[in-house]
Amino acid sequence: MTTDFKSIPIIDVGPLVAKGDDLKMGQDADVREVVKQLDQACRETGFFYVKGHGVPESLINEVKDVTHKFFNLPYDEKLKIKMTPSRGYRGYQKLKENITKGVPDLQEAIDYYREVKRGMYGSLGEILEGCNLWPQDPTNFKASMEEYVRLCTDLSRKIMRGIALALGGSADEFEGEKGGDPFWVMRLIGYPGKSPTNGQDNDIGCGIHTDYGLLTLINQDDDITALEVKNLSGEWIPATPIPGTFVCNIGDMLKIWSNGLYEATLHRVINNSPKYRVCVAYFYEPNFDTLVEPLEMCVEKSGGTRLKERAVYGQHLVNKVKSNFVM
Numbered sequence: 001m002t003t004d005f006k007s008i009p010i011i012d013v014g015p016l017v018a019k020g021d022d023l024k025m026g027q028d029a030d031v032r033e034v035v036k037q038l039d040q041a042c043r044e045t046g047f048f049y050v051k052g053h054g055v056p057e058s059l060i061n062e063v064k065d066v067t068h069k070f071f072n073l074p075y076d077e078k079l080k081i082k083m084t085p086s087r088g089y090r091g092y093q094k095l096k097e098n099i100t101k102g103v104p105d106l107q108e109a110i111d112y113y114r115e116v117k118r119g120m121y122g123s124l125g126e127i128l129e130g131c132n133l134w135p136q137d138p139t140n141f142k143a144s145m146e147e148y149v150r151l152c153t154d155l156s157r158k159i160m161r162g163i164a165l166a167l168g169g170s171a172d173e174f175e176g177e178k179g180g181d182p183f184w185v186m187r188l189i190g191y192p193g194k195s196p197t198n199g200q201d202n203d204i205g206c207g208i209h210t211d212y213g214l215l216t217l218i219n220q221d222d223d224i225t226a227l228e229v230k231n232l233s234g235e236w237i238p239a240t241p242i243p244g245t246f247v248c249n250i251g252d253m254l255k256i257w258s259n260g261l262y263e264a265t266l267h268r269v270i271n272n273s274p275k276y277r278v279c280v281a282y283f284y285e286p287n288f289d290t291l292v293e294p295l296e297m298c299v300e301k302s303g304g305t306r307l308k309e310r311a312v313y314g315q316h317l318v319n320k321v322k323s324n325f326v327m
C-alpha cells in the first residue's frame with residue numbers, strides 16, 4: 001500500500017551488486033540491510049533512488065547525450081526510423097503521437113524491445129515481431145545503447161533478487177519460468193521545454209500511469225525536475241534528479257506477484273523548465289509468456305486475502321502498446 005510519503009528514499013545497493021550472483025547472498029549482513037530497505041521502500045513508496053549500482057557514470061551520461069543528439073536532428077532524419085505497426089511498434093514516435101488515457105503526451109520517443117523472433121510466442125507476440133531501428137547518426141548510438149541494456153538487465157536481475165528476499169522468498173524466486181528469461185523495453189524520451197510564447201493547451205509530458213512490468217530504471221537529465229510521483233493523499237512528490245543514481249520504480253506485474261504488498265505507484269511527467277529534457281527509461285520485465293498471479297507466500301503475508309488480478313505479461317504489454325496510439 002502506498003503511504004503519505006513526502007520524499008523518495010535513496011538505497012545504496014552496493015552490497016547486493018557485489019554479492020548478487022551468489023544465491024546465498026541472504027546470509028550476508030550487508031545484503032540483509034539492503035533487503036530491509038528495499039522492503040520498506042517497495043511497501044511505502046514504490047519508488048526509490050538506486051546508488052552504488054556499478055553502471056559507469058560515463059555510459060549513463062553517454063546514452064542521454066546521444067538521445068539529445070538524435071532528437072536534435074531534423075524531423076526528416078528522425079522519420080527514417082519511424083515507428084509503424086508493421087515494424088513491430090519499434091522506432092521513432094513524433095510529438096503527441098503517444099497517448100495516455102486519451103490525451104496526447106507532449107513528448108517524442110524511440111521504443112526498443114527485446115527481439116521477438118517470428119513465431120517465438122505464437123500469436124501473442126506477433127505484433128512486436130520486428131527489428132529494432134537504430135539511427136546512423138550519432139555513430140556510437142547502437143553500441144552505447146546495447147551495452148546500456150546489458151548492464152541495466154544485470155542490475156535489475158540483482159535488485160529483483162533483493163526484492164525476492166524482501167518478500168520472504170528464495171533469491172531466485174522470480175527466475176525460472178517467471179523471469180529467468182526476462183523481456184525488456186527501452187524508451188528514449190524527449191520532452192520539449194516550456195516556452196513563454198507557445199501557451200500549450202496541454203503541457204503534460206507523460207500522463208498519469210503505472211509501468212507495466214517488474215522494475216523501471218529511469219536515467220534523467222540532471223538539471224530538470226519533471227517526474228512526479230503520487231502519494232496516498234494525492235500530492236505530487238517530485239523525483240528530483242540525483243546525479244549518479246537511477247530512479248527505480250515497481251511495475252504492474254510485481255504488484256500482482258506480491259499480492260499488492262508492493263505498489264505500482266502512479267506517476268507523471270511535466271517539463272516546466274525552458275530546457276529540452278531527455279529520459280532514458282529501461283523497463284525490466286518478466287518472461288514474455290509467463291502467467292502472473294499472486295504468490296502464495298505473499299497471500300499468506302497479506303492475511304489470506306488474494307488480489308483478483310492476474311495477467312499473462314506479454315498480453316498486458318501488447319494491450320498497452322495497442323492502446324498507446326489510439327485516442
Ligand SMILES: N=C(N)NCCCC[C@H](N)C(=O)O
Pocket residue numbers: 098099100101185187206207209210211212213283320324
Ligand atoms: N513501457 C512503459 N511502462 N511505458 C510507460 C508509458 C506510459 C504512457 C503510455 N502512453 C500509457 O498510457 O501506458
Ligand SMILES: O=C(O)CCC(=O)C(=O)O
Pocket residue numbers: 187189206211218220226227267268269279281
Ligand atoms: O520521463 C520520466 O522521467 C519518466 C517516464 C515514464 O514514466 C515512462 O515512460 O514510463
Ligand SMILES: [Fe+2]
Pocket residue numbers: 209210211267
Ligand atoms: Fe512510467
